[in-house]
Amino acid sequence: MFEQLQRISDGGKLTRFVTLVSTAMARPLFGGALSAIIPPSAQDISELREIPDNQEVFAHTLTDQSIIIELLEYQSQVQDADAARYHFEDVAASNRALENGSWEVRGVEQVPQSDLSMHECSSAWLLSGAQLVSKFNEEAKNTVNIHLCLFRLPQYTTDILVTFNNPVCINPLSSSAIENVAAIPWTLHDFKGVLQSFCLLDPGVFGFIHSIT
Numbered sequence: 001m002f003e004q005l006q007r008i009s010d011g012g013k014l015t016r017f018v019t020l021v022s023t024a025m026a027r028p029l030f031g032g033a034l035s036a037i038i039p040p041s042a043q044d045i046s047e048l049r050e051i052p053d054n055q056e057v058f059a060h061t062l063t064d065q066s067i068i069i070e071l072l073e074y075q076s077q078v079q080d081a082d083a084a085r086y087h088f089e090d091v092a093a094s095n096r097a098l099e100n101g102s103w104e105v106r107g108v109e110q111v112p113q114s115d116l117s118m119h120e121c122s123s124a125w126l127l128s129g130a131q132l133v134s135k136f137n138e139e140a141k142n143t144v145n146i147h148l149c150l151f152r153l154p155q156y157t158t159d160i161l162v163t164f165n166n167p168v169c170i171n172p173l174s175s176s177a178i179e180n181v182a183a184i185p186w187t188l189h190d191f192k193g194v195l196q197s198f199c200l201l202d203p204g205v206f207g208f209i210h211s212i213t
Contacts, residue, residue, distance in 0.1 A: 029056045033205030037197040039190040054209045062183035066165045071209045074157040084125040084150045095133045105129040117199040121151040143169035156206040164191040
């Protein structure tokens with residue numbers, strides 16, 4: 001049984017604690033070097049197509065939501081308080097969403113170590129924002145709320161980025177415009193469960209990842 005304290009967001013500010021209890025099993029990641037509780041209805045995208053060795057990608061089977069876990073090189077030139085925004089802008093570049101008005105950062109806050117299972121990180125930062133993103137290089141762009149958590153592990157020269165992509169406004173011309181009314185979407189509550197349960201089991205994975213990237 002997994003039991004943690006979760007802070008609930010209210011108007012962009014963390015205001016109160018509730019206790020979460022889950023009987024869900026943690027899923028092994030990166031060959032069992034890390035693990036986390038992944039929400040229900042998750043499809044491991046590596047079963048459908050090739051995924052870079054430094055990534056784990058899960059997509060909701062009935063929505064366009066996704067959760068991506070990436071092992072990245074530690075950006076020592078970026079201060080901790082600015083590092084989440086640094087990686088958010090890198091994601092925006094990958095999504096071709098760097099134009100003015102195509103992205104926004106709504107808030108960045110440090111996550112207390114007591115809320116995490118990843119005790120090896122020197123700090124963790126939660127960013128909430130949005131980007132205008134096209135699917136499959138389509139002209140139509142959808143508004144995607146992006147929540148990302150950055151775990152900083154300088155002792156392993158690694159930044160771990162966990163990103164929740166949550167489309168909230170779909171362009172009617174997008175291929176995502178077909179709504180599945182039976183879908184039960186993931187929530188921020190689900191994402192925070194991933195972050196709370198995320199833990200390191202074998203630090204040897206960082207040496208392997210850096211040797212191939």
